[in-house]
Amino acid sequence: MSSLPKEGNRGKVKMEGIEGDASVGGAGRYTLNPTRINSEDILFCVDVDSESLVEMKTAGVNRLDAIKQAILLFVNSKLSINPDHRFAFATLSKSAYWHRKEFSSDVESTIAAVRALSATTVSSGQADLTNLFRLAAHEAKKSRSQNRILRVILIYCRSSIRPHHQWPVNQKLFTLDVMYLHDKPGPDNCPQAVYDALVDALEHVSEYEGYIHESGHGLPRTLFRFMSMLLCHPQQRCSQDDCDIPKPLMKKSAEPANGEDNVHVSTSR
Amino acid sequence: MSFDGFPPFISAQLHYLVNHFPERIKVEQVLSGGKTYAGGLDRFTLLIPYCLDYIKWDIIYNAEFPLAPPDVIFGPEDEDFHPLHMTGSVGEGDLKFQNILSDWNHKDPTRLLALIQELRDRYVAYQKKRVGEVDDDRLKFEISTICSREGIEMQISSGAEKPEEVKFAVPLMDMNINKMVHGCPWRHPQKIYLQVIYPVGKKYASTPSPPRLKLMSTTELRALFSIEDVKLPSWLDGMCMAEYLPHLEESLQKQVVEAVSLIDIRRRFIESLAPLFGRPLEADPVFCRKATFLASSGSFVFLVHLLISTQFPKQQPALMLQSSQHISPQGIPKKSPLLSEYPWSPRWETSQMAERIFDFLADESLNFKRFCSESQPQH
Numbered sequence: 177m178s179s180l181p182k183e184g185n186r187g188k189v190k191m192e193g194i195e196g197d198a199s200v201g202g203a204g205r206y207t208l209n210p211t212r213i214n215s216e217d218i219l220f221c222v223d224v225d226s227e228s229l230v231e232m233k234t235a236g237v238n239r240l241d242a243i244k245q246a247i248l249l250f251v252n253s254k255l256s257i258n259p260d261h262r263f264a265f266a267t268l269s270k271s272a273y274w275h276r277k278e279f280s281s282d283v284e285s286t287i288a289a290v291r292a293l294s295a296t297t298v299s300s301g302q303a304d305l306t307n308l309f310r311l312a313a314h315e316a317k318k319s320r321s322q323n324r325i326l327r328v329i330l331i332y333c334r335s336s337i338r339p340h341h342q343w344p345v346n347q348k349l350f351t352l353d354v355m356y357l358h359d360k361p362g363p364d365n366c367p368q369a370v371y372d373a374l375v376d377a378l379e380h381v382s383e384y385e386g387y388i389h390e391s392g393h394g395l396p397r398t399l400f401r402f403m404s405m406l407l408c409h410p411q412q413r414c415s416q417d418d419c420d421i422p423k424p425l426m427k428k429s430a431e432p433a434n435g436e437d438n439v440h441v442s443t444s445r
Numbered sequence: 446m447s448f449d450g451f452p453p454f455i456s457a458q459l460h461y462l463v464n465h466f467p468e469r470i471k472v473e474q475v476l477s478g479g480k481t482y483a484g485g486l487d488r489f490t491l492l493i494p495y496c497l498d499y500i501k502w503d504i505i506y507n508a509e510f511p512l513a514p515p516d517v518i519f520g521p522e523d524e525d526f527h528p529l530h531m532t533g534s535v536g537e538g539d540l541k542f543q544n545i546l547s548d549w550n551h552k553d554p555t556r557l558l559a560l561i562q563e564l565r566d567r568y569v570a571y572q573k574k575r576v577g578e579v580d581d582d583r584l585k586f587e588i589s590t591i592c593s594r595e596g597i598e599m600q601i602s603s604g605a606e607k608p609e610e611v612k613f614a615v616p617l618m619d620m621n622i623n624k625m626v627h628g629c630p631w632r633h634p635q636k637i638y639l640q641v642i643y644p645v646g647k648k649y650a651s652t653p654s655p656p657r658l659k660l661m662s663t664t665e666l667r668a669l670f671s672i673e674d675v676k677l678p679s680w681l682d683g684m685c686m687a688e689y690l691p692h693l694e695e696s697l698q699k700q701v702v703e704a705v706s707l708i709d710i711r712r713r714f715i716e717s718l719a720p721l722f723g724r725p726l727e728a729d730p731v732f733c734r735k736a737t738f739l740a741s742s743g744s745f746v747f748l749v750h751l752l753i754s755t756q757f758p759k760q761q762p763a764l765m766l767q768s769s770q771h772i773s774p775q776g777i778p779k780k781s782p783l784l785s786e787y788p789w790s791p792r793w794e795t796s797q798m799a800e801r802i803f804d805f806l807a808d809e810s811l812n813f814k815r816f817c818s819e820s821q822p823q824h
Contacts, residue, residue: 205720210627397770404769412728424743
């Protein structure tokens with residue numbers, strides 16, 4: 177297990193099993209301001225490069241399988257918070273392409289679109305995010321005209337290929353979140369450099385505070401946990417360094433948790 | 446709503462009508478009048494809000510003769526409604542109406558709205574006249590005392606089985622409720638109405654029976670204030686609307702002001718949960734009626750939904766847990782039932798309310814975790 181320290185304000189990534197400071201979250205008290213928030217149009221961009229076929233720690237489950245499950249869980253959770261949020265899908269290989277272009281809150285069609293995601297068997301070689309940003313900027317204008325905001329959730333799987341992009345400095349029309357799954361750092365890869373490039377992209381293009389999470393452990397449960405943290409509405413977020421969720425629901429009088437991890441996570445197909 | 450199948454000029458007018466009519470108008474029974482359907486759809490029924498209900502008018506264009514204005518067919522009870530020949534309305538109104546029809550420009554998308562608006566205004570006048578003609582002294586008296594109020598609509602309803610009744614829709618309170626709510630998202634002004642239904646009096650009845658009273662409101666108001674919770678003041682014998690309405694309005698005004706002040710009570714409550722539950726994933730920032738948090742119990746991560754009624758803190762919030770990790774093959778997430786029975790007192794400090802909910806959920810989440818693990822099919 178290793179951490180990926182990073183200069184700048186993204187801070188140290190939490191290693192699994194160590195709880196962050198559970199006392200006070202956020203810089204200062206949380207206030208709920210009476211400012212309207214918009215329903216979201218969320219564009220998932222899933223990396224379908226051959227590295228998305230790398231096996232997770234759970235036998236028979238590869239990264240793309242876990243990602244599909246994570247997306248379905250996310251969509252369900254998001255709709256239970258507000259049934260007006262909508263979703264669309266794109267894939268990333270060498271560049272980004274539409275997978276399901278229409279934004280919709282319909283669960284059935286989302287399940288179908290997610291199931292249809294498939295990976296390339298040969299490595300894409302490079303990852304250019306420019307087209308993704310172009311698609312997103314275009315959609316963001318439409319979303320705005322419908323009183324919505326656009327968010328891109330990029331799920332990236334490559335341990336040595338740093339994504340690149342060309343984008344004007346002041347165009348921040350959508351929020352960008354990133355979930356990065358990678359191999360453990362070693363002499364033949366550079367997940368830290370990839371992570372840094374993803375952070376740069378996020379800070380460059382994101383309208384509201386974007387969040388980035390990474391995991392090299394290969395546990396689907398960790399992926400699901402991080403995806404849940406991306407449920408935060410962009411217009412009500414604090415800076416990522418101040419993020420204090422999920423909080424453990426434990427009575428002060430109770431015994432400390434003894435690491436019972438008998439939560440069986442479903443992997444329905 | 447899309448209007449596919451209509452010739453463009455009709456579609457444009459219908460779109461404009463639906464988007465600009467002051468209240469929500471509905472369209473149904475869309476048909477084609479032509480034998481061959483070649484011209485497209487050209488007739489439909491409009492449901493126009495009137496007197497807290499709807500009136501149905503059939504609108505008949507002729508796709509083959511687009512230059513002519515549509516015919517309008519009114520409901521069967523309104524055989525006597527002849528808007529073109531209404532006596533008593535002189536001057537500009539009549540001229541305007543004649544012009545709408547004679548200068549019909551089918552390419553102007555605002556035309557249908559203008560026509561319907563004008564017809565509806567005349568319908569209001571027609572109903573007023575009909576009600577005025579009813580031979581009932583009490584009714585005549587009532588009308589005379591309230592007709593100075595703006596916006597009252599009335600309607601006679603009678604049928605073979607039913608006795609004749611007169612229904613009034615009285616808009617209440619001049620308050621601009623929208624302005625009272627910070628960050629108000631309502632596109633239309635919210636209004637509260639009193640519906641008053643009088644049976645038309647039989648001559649020999651000694652004491653007139655009290656009218657049936659019902660409060661109604663525009664739907665969006667529910668986020669702030671529930672009219673079901675309002676207890677109507679009683680209608681005393683011999684009362685008339687002119688006496689009843691001011692009482693009611695004064696009481697309602699107080700309740701609306703109180704409802705607005707309760708928004709911030711709910712807001713402070715949601716904020717008081719953050720130290721224990723963390724920052725919410727999403728919370729309703731304008732009416733503060735709901736919030737969702739992300740919590741954990743060991744490695745089990747789940748959502749906590751809070752639904753806060755307009756009766757808070759008298760009524761405790763309803764809670765629901767939802768797994769972020771379990772989903773059935775049909776794509777249905779695992780949720781707890783709505784939990785609304787737990788120790789509660791409206792007199793607690795908000796911080797104590799938060800602590801008690803936290804403790805309750807700490808226990809409940811163990812049950813829920815077990816439920817999620819157990820009902821999962823073994824793979």
